Amino acid sequence: MLRLCRLVSRPLKQSYGPPTVQLVTRKMAQTPFKAGQPDWTTSIPRPKENEKITAMGWFLLLIPATTFGLGCWQVKRKIWKEQLIKDLHEQLNMEPVALPDNLNDVKQMEYRLVKVRGHFLHDKEMRMGPRSLIRPDGSETQGGLISKRDTGNGYLVVTPFQLSDRDDIILINRGWVSRKHAEPSSRPLGQISGELELTAVVRKGELRPQFTPDHSGGKVYLYRDLQQMCAKSGAAHVFLDAVYDEKVSTDAPVGGQTRVTLRNDHLSYLVTWFSLSAATSYLWYRQIIKRIPF
Known part of the structure; x- marks a missing residue:
């Protein structure tokens, strides 16, 4: 019984629990950075601007180049369509000719x-x-x-x-x-x-025409x-x-109902293609040349 009391009366040894770990952590946080030690807080390095353009980068350049080429093609198409419409209107004001002997030749004489x-x-x-x-x-x-x-x-x-x-x-x-x-x-x-x-x-x-009933x-x-x-x-x-003839009777059908039905939407097409070329060229320069992420 006396021996048991002595054991109980002895002081307990100091515990190395969480408080000690917390002090060590504070010391590590307060320790200044020394040269040669790795910086674990550094993020993924950015590519350098002078790095070579990859094969994929050159491939992506085809997008602005192709849209620019399509814009140039629409410019030529616009000039061609305007000249065609002008020629058709001139034909409507030319002197009339006789109907050819071979009526199959009429297919080449529209307007x-x-x-x-x-x-x-x-x-x-x-x-x-x-x-x-x-x-x-x-x-x-x-x-x-x-x-x-x-x-x-x-x-x-x-x-x-x-x-x-x-x-x-x-x-x-x-x-x-x-x-x-x-x-x-x-x-x-x-x-x-x-x-x-x-x-x-x-x-x-x-x-x-499409959707037109029979x-x-x-x-x-x-x-x-x-x-x-x-x-x-x-x-x-x-x-x-x-053609229109003002001398015919008022009950007669009104002539001159010829429509030159040629659409000319090439201006809107060329604006669309050149706009796409400019936008994709800027994106290619930003991403491939300057290496600026979004």
Whole structure:
């Protein structure tokens, strides 16, 4: 019992627990950095600006180079399209020529003025539309499929034309009539009979526009479907737009409904390509040359 009391009365040895570790940690934090010791706080080193450009860097340069080349190509396309439109308008003002003996040559004469002599076959008349009216001054009325205004919405009257100097029949777009004058009986004075000579513009057939329904072989055609029109009327594959004539009857269709349908969007295309080239060139210079991260 006495021995047990002595053991209990002895002082315990000093413990080396967390307080000691905390003091050591503070000393390490307060110890100044000495030369030659590694700096564990240093992040990943940045690439030097004078490092060589890798193969991937040169490959990425193809993006601004390609877009710049496409912009230059659109500049050439714009010049070509503007000259083509100018030439077409000049053809519309040239002296009319006679219809060639071989009607297959007419395919190469689009927008050329020709003179023909013969008479209309009104019993095979067809309509194409709805269409808006192109006035003699070049302005156009607002009309379409939904519009009900007779002054702006109507049809183009397409009538087979029997040539006088040969047995061939061709198709002539006589011009525009309003909805209320769509039927031939509503414009008796405009149904010209007998032989006449007229000037017209050579046109080609049209492909079926996207989402356009089929006209089902009726008298009303939604676009210039030369195949079906000629098959129904027995005409050759020649389509002419009659020019405007102020001397015709007020009941007759209004001629001069030729549209030069050539889109010229090359200006917007070249601006887009050059903008992409400038933007990608800046990104390439920033990332590959200057090594500036985002």
